[in-house]
Amino acid sequence: MIKLKINNAMVIRLRSLSLILFLLPVFLFAQAEEKEKVLFVGNSFTYFWNMPQMVEAIAKDQGVPLETAQSTVGGSNLEQHWKEEKDTKTRQLLEGKTWDYVVLQDHSMSTIDHPERFKTNATKLIDLVKEKNAQPLLSMTWAYDSNPLMQETIDSSYQSLGKETGVRVVPVGSIFMKAQKARPDLKMYFDDKHPSSDGSYLIALIYYKYFTGRPVMDIPNRLITTDADGDQLYLIFVLPETGNFLRQLVEDYDMDTLKGADK
16 A cells, blocks of 8 residues: 655645635636726717617627726817816826726817817827826717718818827717718707717617627617616617617628727
8 A cells, every 4th residue: 555645845735726726716707707997088979878888788788898987078078078177077087997998089079160179188188098008099979960071070080180199099970970871761860969869879889899899780679777776777779670770880890990800
């Protein structure tokens, strides 16, 4: 019979190994559940119809660990976010919390009426976001329903700033206007400028696709979340045929302009 001689050092090593094996699944689970955190900065173009919450609801439905928050004040521009005017909390949120992405959406008329203000304050916020080790993104807006000619200036301004700062532009406005052109019967606007519920659903699809690079065709037409009491809350309903069109539009869009192409 072979006898094993076990000393105190071996006992300690065996106990350490047992502890590691016990904790490893817990550690791996925690790593798997760690959520990417996204901060949306902007105004009503961002928060209409709870768009940031829709992005998080889509991610949850698809089993993707993603968490969204927002710093949005109606009618605000990026200069006001930088100067902490109109009760904006953007700089506090950037200083006090850790983010993976920070989405910057300026006032819809900034690129047209105040191009220097747009460039100056977007650049300041971009530099601050980079300083905080987060990835800044520029959220391209869309033209008003009454003046689609605005889009050319909006497109060129965001793309130009993106190249100058090395920041990627999420082409929300381009895709929004493409939907409007392809389906003029579809109500993409709530009024002359704000997105309808269908429009906000489209924007949420764009951001989910951007952040994850995953297909959108299986995303449901009804998005749900829970309220403070844990009760189910419906964020949006879209008609099946509308949902199919909007999802196909995002799925077929040139992904070279989106992060998903890099994954």
